[in-house]
Structures are given as C-alpha cells and as structure tokens.
Amino acid sequence: MAPISWHSVDLSLDECIKCNICTTHCPVSAVTDRFPGPKYVGPQAQRFREGGQPLVPDHSVDYCSGCRVCNEVCPAGVKIAELNARARAERVAHSGMPLRNRLLGRNDLLAKVGSVAPALANFALHNPVSRLLAEKVMGIAREAPLPTWSASGTFGDWLKRTQGQRLRSAQKVVYFHGCATMYYEPFIGKAAVAVLEHNGYEVIVPEQNCCGLPLLSNGEFGAARRYHQGNLDKLADLARAGLPIVGSSTSCTLTLKEEAPELLDLHDEPATALQMATYDIFEWLRERYEAGDLRTDFKPLALRLPYHAPCQQRAHRIGKPALELMALIPGVEIAESHARCCGIAGTYGYKVEKYQIAMDVGAELFHFVAEQGEGVRYTACDSETCRWQLEHGTALPSRHPIEILAAAYGVYDLQRRELIDEPRVEYRSAQTTR
Amino acid sequence: MVDLLVIGAGLAGLAAALRASELGLKVKVIAKGHGALYWSSGSIDVLGYVDSTQPAVERPWEQIADLGAEHPYRRLGAERVRRAVEWFAGQESVRSLGYAGHAGYNQLLPTPAGAWRPTYLAPAGQRAGDRADLRPLVVVGLQGMRDFYPHLIARNLQLQGQTVRAVQIPWSVVSEQRDRNTAQLAESLDDPQSQQRLAGALQLVVQPGERVGLPAILGRHAHPAVLALLGEQLGSPVFEIPTLPPNVPGIRLAAxxxxxxxxxxxxxxxGMEGVGFRAQAGEIQWVESATSARPLVHRARAFLLATGGVLGGGFDSDHTGRFWETLFDLPLTVPQERQHWFRPHFLDPRGQPALHGGVAIDMHGQPVDAQGQVVYTNLWAAGCLLAGTDPVLERSMEGVALASAVAAAERIAGLAPG
Structure with a gap:
C-alpha cells in the first residue's frame, strides 16, 4: 500500500469548504456535461484516490483543461488544477495514453522536425486532406488552430546571423524563448531582444529545452521530469549567478517557476534557484519601471487594443504587468478582457473530442472582442496558443504585448512582424518552396 | 503607491474600497479568491437576534444598545452603523438590484429549510416572500435539483402557520444539461427561450392569488428581466428563496x-493571497502576496484587513489550541486553549466562544491589543473577523461588515468620526 502523501497539493484538499465557487467559475463545466466541475473531480474525487485505493473508473478528469481558473477563484487555497493534473498522470501511468497525446506532449520535437523544411512541413500539415486525415487517424481536430512553421528561419538562425549586431553591456539578462518562439514565431523573440536591448541590457540566450508543460498537461510526468531536469542542468548556474531569466511565453515561465516543481515534487536547490530567478518578461519589465529603470520614450500608437491576460499568465498571481506597461504608451487604449479562458488551454482544444468545448469556452472572449467595435485592428495576449485561438475565434490578428512595446519603442513593425531597420536577409532552405 | 490597500473581497472589503474611492482615495483590493458574498443570502442583515432564545428582533436600530460593550456596533456607535447601511443602500450598484425594507423594521423571509429569517434589506427578487404579506405561497422546485426541497420548505412553513403548498416542475424546463449548480442554472435562465419555458411551466401549476417562491436561480445577468417577465406572465408576485452555496443573489451583489x-x-x-508584511516603528510599510515565485510587494499609506472569519480564511487554528489571524497575527480575543473553543452542544443558544472571538477594534475601527492600544498606526479591520460578535447567530453579518468598512474608509480619508 502506498504511503499517504504529505505533498502540499494533496494536503490542500483538506482546505476545501465545498463552497462551489470553483464550479461556478469553471469555464469547461459551464459548457459541457462531460466535466462535472472542479469541486467534484478535484477535492471530492481525491478522497478516493488515496494510496492503496483502486484507480477511480471516472474518466471526467481528462476533460479538465488545466486552465487553473479554479485555483484563481478558490477562497480557501485548494490546489484544484494540480490535483486534477496529478490524477490524470496517475491514469496515464496506469492505463497509458493515445499516441496523439504523446505527440502533442512532444510539440518541441514536432516543431524541430518541421523546421528543417518549414515550407514542406506547412504544406504537409496545413492542407485540407492531411487535416482530415489527422483528424480521422490521430484525433486532431481539423479546424483547430495549429501553428505554422516560420518560413524565414528559426529564432536560433536569426540569433546566429545577427550575433555581431547584438548589444554588449555590463547589465545582462537571460532570455527563455520557448519552443513556439524558436520554431513558429521567431519575431516574438526578436521583439523581446529588441525591447531588452533598447533598455541597455545584453541578452544572453543559453541552450535550453522545452519546459515540459505539454507533457505535464497530457499526464506524462516521467518525460516531463527529464525535460525539467534538462533545463535545470542548463539554467541553474545562470540563476545562481544572480541573472534574471525572463521569458516571453508566460506558460513556459510559469512551468519553470511553479508547475514543474509542484507537480513533480521537485523542490531541491537547483529547482528553487531557477524558480526564484525566472520572470514573465513583463513582470520583470514592471520591476524595472518601478525602479525608474525602464525607458519610456514611447512613440504614440493609435490602437484600440482588447487585451486578454491568459489563464497561465493569471496563474503567476502577479497582477497584469503587461496591461500596466502598455497603458503607458500614448494613444493605446486598452480594453481589458475579463473572460475566463480562450478555451484552447495548450493542446486541449486540438483534440477532436474537445475542439467544440474549447470553442464554446472561448465564446465569452470572442464576444468581448466583437463588442469592441470596428476600429480594432489587433488583439493582444501573452500566450501563443491563446493568440492562435483568438485569431481563430475572432478573425483578427493577435499580438504579444512585447510586440506592442517594441512597436512603441519604434523598433518593430507591428503589421509585418519584423524589426525595423534590420537588413532583410532572404532565407534559403534546402527544400522546395510551395 | 495607493492610499489604501484592502485585503479581502467580501462585502466588507468591496464596500470599504467603494467608500474610500468615493472619498477620493486611490484604492486597490487584493484577495485570495472570490469572497464570502458567494455563499451569502444576498440580503443585508443588521440585527436579527440579540438573544437567540428570544423572538427575532423587530427594530434593529433600537436594540443595538442591548448588545455587549465589546460588540463592533457598540464600539462604532449605533448612528454610524445606521448611516453605513443607508450609504450602502444608496449606491448605484445596490439600487440596481432593488434593495429595500420596512424603514426601521426587519422583514421575515423564508430560508431553504423553511424557517423565517429576519433581515433588514432584501433585493427586489426576494421581497415578495415577506411573511407580512398574507397571500398564500406556492414553493416550486426543479425535479432532481440538489439542496432545494420544496416539500420540506412548505412543510416547515406550514408548521409555523403559513398557508403554503409545494410543487415540482421538470428540470429540463431550465436546462438541457444534467448536472448544474445554482449559478449555472441561473446562467441558463439568462437565455430568453429558457425564461419562456419556465414561464410556461409555471403557468400550469400556479393558482390565482398565490405568491410563487423559486430557488434563487432567476438569471445571473438578466435577473431583472426574468423577474419582470415571470411576474407579468403569471400575474402573481414571484420571489427567490436563497439556496445553499453558491448563492446567486450574493453573486449578483458581488458582481x-x-x-x-x-x-x-x-x-x-x-488569486492574490496575503502572506507577509513589513512593519517599522508600529507602521505597516507593505503587504506581500504569494506569486508563482517571489512575493509581490503592495505598498500603501493605509491597510484594511477584511479577510473574513474562520470560513473566509481570516483565521486559522491547529490541534495545539493555537488560533491565529492569518496575515498580521493580530491579537485575538479567541481562547487559546482548545477545550474552550466550543461548548458541548453545537447549537448552544449562547453560541461558540471560538466564533464570538476575533480582532478587537477601537471606535475608529483600528485593531487593538488586550490593553486597548492600537496595534499598527495605519491598519484597520472590518467584517467577519471582528471580535465581540457572532454574526451567524445574531444575523448581523452584513451590518457588521458595512459599519466597520465605512468607518475605516472614512477615518482613513480623514473624515471626522461621529
């Protein structure tokens, strides 16, 4: 019989006062009967998941999207989303998982393979026939907003190419770009580097790997542990040296700080050092601003901007620093979304049986954006999968707040998504173009 | 930096923030989660019982003098309690929900157990349940709904002399989904088609001259429209009976x-839990909230603690008998020996010492120690964590919250007390 766990996540269920606030705010149970709500699947079902008990036959935990709205609203501090994530991992360890979830969990590998021949990969993935096939064979919803590979090289290619132009300074900051910036949206990384350099910081981009969040949310904890260990090996020394590690993907930074250590029960010295050194990029920029150390030479941007702080950003519990800093830009008029979730929740909305749930969850946000009227050119959101879902649900282009900031500094073209005054290099790759 | 940091988003925290902002202060509210309004009845109790073995209080303002000297009402003074409740009733948000009462008198409204509860102000959606109204009642439930049993309610009200009957209508009238809590059912009724279905189903069961009591699910956002539509189509007054949590009338008030x-x-x-603070020379410099990594620092000129009682999370306790306030570890009047927390009987009419104790305040609403000295020069406290009251037993929860919240906000803004 397994010993009773004294893990903080498990213990937190005793704090539950059954008030139902979590279920009242749960965006998933609001739209489907398949998920009865966080209170039932989390702290209540957890009573039956104690060590030595047979596996609970209830599958509904698989329908938790992991958005963490339940944690956000809980007045008692129950770690509901983590209870669910651990319960799902237990199911996976016991009964295995579909190949699809293994693949989605390893989006870093997919991204890397595709980036060898991006045009080919984009064609292979983004045509109606293969999307239909992927749905029928793999269970990946054909309408789901999958990303496209960068056709102009990876973020790493750009870094290598522009090595000589990068700012050298005594003030240094480490940048964690994450997989999406590396392979799909290198322009986010360019904007981040440009903003940091504009403020006089030398940007160090060390070797790094996927934070492991897709594995954690698909329940593959063993692989996630190896991923997190990989980042600890690569980044802990930088953290110990007192360098801030900032990330533009708010879900990656949340994973490095809290999700991985908490779910995997990894609270050793390197894990804690990395946690304490890691920042969401706007969290760190706000600290600079409050210290009087952030440049505010913003040029006006005439933008009415619906801003959605995604669930993973709100789970940092740092307020909304991107909103605070964007509000400093003359001409930018922000409409703050109070929608709970865009629905996509990482890889959740890609799955054929969950696609419609994700769209129904997102309806609240899409409606909010539509309400902002005709003059809106972009939406803004800190998380990549959420931006793709926002674009899918609203047909408006979405931008990362760091792109907005870079544009206000006059170093970034918001429409073309490229740095201004950078010599354009034709990217050549080995494969044929479309 | 803000002038006032409020910690807690229940009625006390939100009301204090509103009053302070109205008086020109820059205010921010942080809270661990959504506050206790989510499980409140949504009505504003001022004083229902001074002695729970005696009949309910009819005129609350006149009986404040009968409370103990350590009661927050006595500390702040009856006049300030009354002005706070009047200020609240005049707020645009509160007026939009149609709060009203019997000027100086309590009203009696039914609970989901079929008891009569004395309250001072009730939202428009609850007022037709008033015991003073002599027309008969019909209590309507949804088949299969958890925690709302119309026959139980009717039976208990009958035992107290009320003419009342109970009926059930099909669940599917309101929702196509099988498992919904009250807030989700209320959201279903935001949809005009569900509203029409409900009106149609009620027309089949309601008899002329009856007042119609329903669980409090009559719309989460479209509540006034649902109420108007049902009243119009039935030709009878319709009212909500508050439910077990989540309680939609409380959620509407919070929203x-x-x-x-x-x-x-x-x-x-x-989602911001206060976990630490820094004080210097008896003055609070900042409060820290937990994040995914480092604590977040909130600086302010003044701080208001409104984190609630045991249930709200303002207090914690352990098996050794320690009972403490969770953020500032303020001095408490709660017994620090475990065997003295509770009397042998759960429903002892004198209440429970652990629930009667709390943070003692002075006449300005500032926490004081056992010697009556202010603990921190720029700290105030409001709501359920206050000492000298058992708000559940007294049915005084909202009055205590409002009186202490408004007193604190006005003092911080520099208004003269009294």
Missing part, C-alpha cells in the same frame, strides 16, 4: 459592486 468599483478605476485582484 454589481465589482462593476461599480471597476467604473471608478479600482482594481480588484483575485
């Missing part, structure tokens, strides 16, 4: 207050 705060530019940050 209305938060919307008014948002319009005033006051941020309410949910």
């Amino acid at each position: 209305a207050l938060r919307q008014q705060l948002q319009q005033r530019g006051v941020r309410v940050e949910i």
Whole structure:
C-alpha cells in the first residue's frame, strides 16, 4: 500500500469548504456535461484516490483543461488544477495514453522536425486532406488552430546571423524563448531582444529545452521530469549567478517557476534557484519601471487594443504587468478582457473530442472582442496558443504585448512582424518552396 | 503607491474600497479568491437576534444598545452603523438590484429549510416572500435539483402557520444539461427561450392569488428581466428563496459592486493571497502576496484587513489550541486553549466562544491589543473577523461588515468620526 502523501497539493484538499465557487467559475463545466466541475473531480474525487485505493473508473478528469481558473477563484487555497493534473498522470501511468497525446506532449520535437523544411512541413500539415486525415487517424481536430512553421528561419538562425549586431553591456539578462518562439514565431523573440536591448541590457540566450508543460498537461510526468531536469542542468548556474531569466511565453515561465516543481515534487536547490530567478518578461519589465529603470520614450500608437491576460499568465498571481506597461504608451487604449479562458488551454482544444468545448469556452472572449467595435485592428495576449485561438475565434490578428512595446519603442513593425531597420536577409532552405 | 490597500473581497472589503474611492482615495483590493458574498443570502442583515432564545428582533436600530460593550456596533456607535447601511443602500450598484425594507423594521423571509429569517434589506427578487404579506405561497422546485426541497420548505412553513403548498416542475424546463449548480442554472435562465419555458411551466401549476417562491436561480445577468417577465406572465408576485452555496443573489451583489468599483478605476485582484508584511516603528510599510515565485510587494499609506472569519480564511487554528489571524497575527480575543473553543452542544443558544472571538477594534475601527492600544498606526479591520460578535447567530453579518468598512474608509480619508 502506498504511503499517504504529505505533498502540499494533496494536503490542500483538506482546505476545501465545498463552497462551489470553483464550479461556478469553471469555464469547461459551464459548457459541457462531460466535466462535472472542479469541486467534484478535484477535492471530492481525491478522497478516493488515496494510496492503496483502486484507480477511480471516472474518466471526467481528462476533460479538465488545466486552465487553473479554479485555483484563481478558490477562497480557501485548494490546489484544484494540480490535483486534477496529478490524477490524470496517475491514469496515464496506469492505463497509458493515445499516441496523439504523446505527440502533442512532444510539440518541441514536432516543431524541430518541421523546421528543417518549414515550407514542406506547412504544406504537409496545413492542407485540407492531411487535416482530415489527422483528424480521422490521430484525433486532431481539423479546424483547430495549429501553428505554422516560420518560413524565414528559426529564432536560433536569426540569433546566429545577427550575433555581431547584438548589444554588449555590463547589465545582462537571460532570455527563455520557448519552443513556439524558436520554431513558429521567431519575431516574438526578436521583439523581446529588441525591447531588452533598447533598455541597455545584453541578452544572453543559453541552450535550453522545452519546459515540459505539454507533457505535464497530457499526464506524462516521467518525460516531463527529464525535460525539467534538462533545463535545470542548463539554467541553474545562470540563476545562481544572480541573472534574471525572463521569458516571453508566460506558460513556459510559469512551468519553470511553479508547475514543474509542484507537480513533480521537485523542490531541491537547483529547482528553487531557477524558480526564484525566472520572470514573465513583463513582470520583470514592471520591476524595472518601478525602479525608474525602464525607458519610456514611447512613440504614440493609435490602437484600440482588447487585451486578454491568459489563464497561465493569471496563474503567476502577479497582477497584469503587461496591461500596466502598455497603458503607458500614448494613444493605446486598452480594453481589458475579463473572460475566463480562450478555451484552447495548450493542446486541449486540438483534440477532436474537445475542439467544440474549447470553442464554446472561448465564446465569452470572442464576444468581448466583437463588442469592441470596428476600429480594432489587433488583439493582444501573452500566450501563443491563446493568440492562435483568438485569431481563430475572432478573425483578427493577435499580438504579444512585447510586440506592442517594441512597436512603441519604434523598433518593430507591428503589421509585418519584423524589426525595423534590420537588413532583410532572404532565407534559403534546402527544400522546395510551395 | 495607493492610499489604501484592502485585503479581502467580501462585502466588507468591496464596500470599504467603494467608500474610500468615493472619498477620493486611490484604492486597490487584493484577495485570495472570490469572497464570502458567494455563499451569502444576498440580503443585508443588521440585527436579527440579540438573544437567540428570544423572538427575532423587530427594530434593529433600537436594540443595538442591548448588545455587549465589546460588540463592533457598540464600539462604532449605533448612528454610524445606521448611516453605513443607508450609504450602502444608496449606491448605484445596490439600487440596481432593488434593495429595500420596512424603514426601521426587519422583514421575515423564508430560508431553504423553511424557517423565517429576519433581515433588514432584501433585493427586489426576494421581497415578495415577506411573511407580512398574507397571500398564500406556492414553493416550486426543479425535479432532481440538489439542496432545494420544496416539500420540506412548505412543510416547515406550514408548521409555523403559513398557508403554503409545494410543487415540482421538470428540470429540463431550465436546462438541457444534467448536472448544474445554482449559478449555472441561473446562467441558463439568462437565455430568453429558457425564461419562456419556465414561464410556461409555471403557468400550469400556479393558482390565482398565490405568491410563487423559486430557488434563487432567476438569471445571473438578466435577473431583472426574468423577474419582470415571470411576474407579468403569471400575474402573481414571484420571489427567490436563497439556496445553499453558491448563492446567486450574493453573486449578483458581488458582481454589481465589482462593476461599480471597476467604473471608478479600482482594481480588484483575485488569486492574490496575503502572506507577509513589513512593519517599522508600529507602521505597516507593505503587504506581500504569494506569486508563482517571489512575493509581490503592495505598498500603501493605509491597510484594511477584511479577510473574513474562520470560513473566509481570516483565521486559522491547529490541534495545539493555537488560533491565529492569518496575515498580521493580530491579537485575538479567541481562547487559546482548545477545550474552550466550543461548548458541548453545537447549537448552544449562547453560541461558540471560538466564533464570538476575533480582532478587537477601537471606535475608529483600528485593531487593538488586550490593553486597548492600537496595534499598527495605519491598519484597520472590518467584517467577519471582528471580535465581540457572532454574526451567524445574531444575523448581523452584513451590518457588521458595512459599519466597520465605512468607518475605516472614512477615518482613513480623514473624515471626522461621529
């Protein structure tokens, strides 16, 4: 019989006062009967998941999207989303998982393979026939907003190419770009580097790997542990040296700080050092601003901007620093979304049986954006999968707040998504173009 | 830096933020989660019982003098309690929900157990349940709904002399989904088609001259429209009976207050648990909230603690008998020996010492120690964590919250007390 766990996540269920606030705010149970709500699947079902008990036959935990709205609203501090994530991992360890979830969990590998021949990969993935096939064979919803590979090289290619132009300074900051910036949206990384350099910081981009969040949310904890260990090996020394590690993907930074250590029960010295050194990029920029150390030479941007702080950003519990800093830009008029979730929740909305749930969850946000009227050119959101879902649900282009900031500094073209005054290099790759 | 940091987003926290902002202060609210309004009845109790073995209080203002000297009402003075409740009733957000009462008198409204509860102000949606109304009642439930049993309610009200009957209508009238809590059912009724279905189903069961009591699910956002539609189509007054949590009338009040705060530019940050603070020379410099890594620092000129009682999370306790306030570890009047927390009987009419104790305040609403000295020069406290009251037993929860919240906000803004 397994010993009773004294893990903080498990213990937190005793704090539950059954008030139902979590279920009242749960965006998933609001739209489907398949998920009865966080209170039932989390702290209540957890009573039956104690060590030595047979596996609970209830599958509904698989329908938790992991958005963490339940944690956000809980007045008692129950770690509901983590209870669910651990319960799902237990199911996976016991009964295995579909190949699809293994693949989605390893989006870093997919991204890397595709980036060898991006045009080919984009064609292979983004045509109606293969999307239909992927749905029928793999269970990946054909309408789901999958990303496209960068056709102009990876973020790493750009870094290598522009090595000589990068700012050298005594003030240094480490940048964690994450997989999406590396392979799909290198322009986010360019904007981040440009903003940091504009403020006089030398940007160090060390070797790094996927934070492991897709594995954690698909329940593959063993692989996630190896991923997190990989980042600890690569980044802990930088953290110990007192360098801030900032990330533009708010879900990656949340994973490095809290999700991985908490779910995997990894609270050793390197894990804690990395946690304490890691920042969401706007969290760190706000600290600079409050210290009087952030440049505010913003040029006006005439933008009415619906801003959605995604669930993973709100789970940092740092307020909304991107909103605070964007509000400093003359001409930018922000409409703050109070929608709970865009629905996509990482890889959740890609799955054929969950696609419609994700769209129904997102309806609240899409409606909010539509309400902002005709003059809106972009939406803004800190998380990549959420931006793709926002674009899918609203047909408006979405931008990362760091792109907005870079544009206000006059170093970034918001429409073309490229740095201004950078010599354009034709990217050549080995494969044929479309 | 803000003038006032409020910790807690229940009625006390939100009301204090509103009053302070109205008086020109820059205010921010942080809270661990959504506050206790989510499980409140949504009505505003001032004083229902001075002695729970005696009949309910009829005129609350006149009986404040009968409370103990340590009661927050006595500390703050009856006149300030009354002005706080009047100020609240005049707020745009509160007016939008049609709060009203019997000027100086309590009203008696039914509970989901079929008891009569004395309250001072009730939202428009609850008022037709008033015991003073002599027309018969019909209590209507949804088949299969958890925690709302119309026959139980009717039976208990009958035993107290009320003419009342109970009926059930099919669940599918309101929702196509099988498993919904009250807030989700209320959201279903935001849809005009569900509203029409409900009106149609009620027309089949309601008899002329009856007042119609329903679980409090009559719309989460479209509540006034649902109420108007049902009243019109049935030709009978319709009212809500509050439910077990989540309690939609309380959620509506929380939402209305938060919307008014948002319009005033006051941020309410949910998911931020106060976990530490820094004080220097008896003055609080900042409060720290937990994040995914380092604590977040909130600086302010003044701080208001409104984190609630045992249930709200303002207090914690352990098996050794320690009972403490969770953020500032303020001096408490709660017995520090475990065997003295509770009397042998759960429903002892004198209440429970652990629930009667709490943070003692002075006449300005500032926490004081056993010697009556202010603990921190820029700290105030409001709501359920206050000492000298058992708000559940007295049915005084909202009155205590409002009186202490408004007193604190006015004092911080420099208004003269009294």
